[in-house]
Amino acid sequence: MHFLLLGATGRVGTRVLERALADNHKVTALVRNPQKVNQRSEQLTLLQGDACHPGDIRHSLESVDVVISCLNTDGGTVLTESIPLLIEAMKEQGVRRIVTIGTAGILQSQEHPGLLRYETPDTRRSSTRAAEEHRKAWELLQASGLSWTVVCPTYLPDGEALGTYRVAREFLPEDGKSISVGDTADFTYSVACSQEYVGCRAGLAY
Structure with missing residues (x-):
């Protein structure tokens, strides 16, 4: 399989890249600074560019099967x-x-039907700007007609993959408090290799 990976230098993207290369997949990574990518492989193509530049996006998609965006x-x-x-x-x-990759804030609220988690009266967010960005991205994917999945982790501390976590469609797993970067990357990669969770937000937590 040939992946286009965006956000390959970020916390989750770095680990997704490691997993894909370890499984001998081809990866094209579009990055602003290739020097920040520590992985090297014959299966890896590093393209210097900007995900907000139409020409760079078109060029990076050549011969690609699946897009993974960790932006x-x-x-x-x-x-x-x-x-x-x-x-x-x-x-x-x-x-x-x-x-x-999205955020748990754009999942449906269990306690407040019709609202997203970031919109609820009891939200602890000091700012909703990031959640609103993620919401707009999700809504664009919803309307796209593509086979999309938005992975929505809750609080995301650094940590290795444990391999034991919970996933819920459209909601955060009940009483979910955190999920490691490692397990978020593990789930994201596994979903990209399959047709699971197509057309939905996948809430992720321990």
Whole structure:
């Protein structure tokens, strides 16, 4: 399988890259600074570029089977700028499958039907800006007609993959408090290798 990986230098993206290369998949990583990628492999193609640049996105999608986006909000609008470009280029090149990282804030609330978790009165978020970015990205994927999955981890401390975690469609697993970077990467990679959780948000927690 040939993956396009965005966000390969981030916490989750670095581990997704390790897993994919360990399984001998081809990976194209579009990164702003290739020097930040520590992995080297004959299966890895590093492209220097910007996920918010249409030409860079189109070029990076050549011969790709699946897109994995581990981009975060980066304090700005990178998600809502890049996702429309990605959707358009994927349709042009016939790439159907995309798995992205979101946030548990855009999952449905258990206690407040009709609201997302970040919209509830008891949310502890001091700012909803990042959640709103993730929401817009999810809504664009919903309307895209692509085979999408948005992985929505809750509190995300550094840590290795334990391999034992809970997943819920559209909701956060009950009383879920955290999920490690390692297990988030493990789940993201496994979903990208399959047709599981297509067309839904997958809440992730221990």
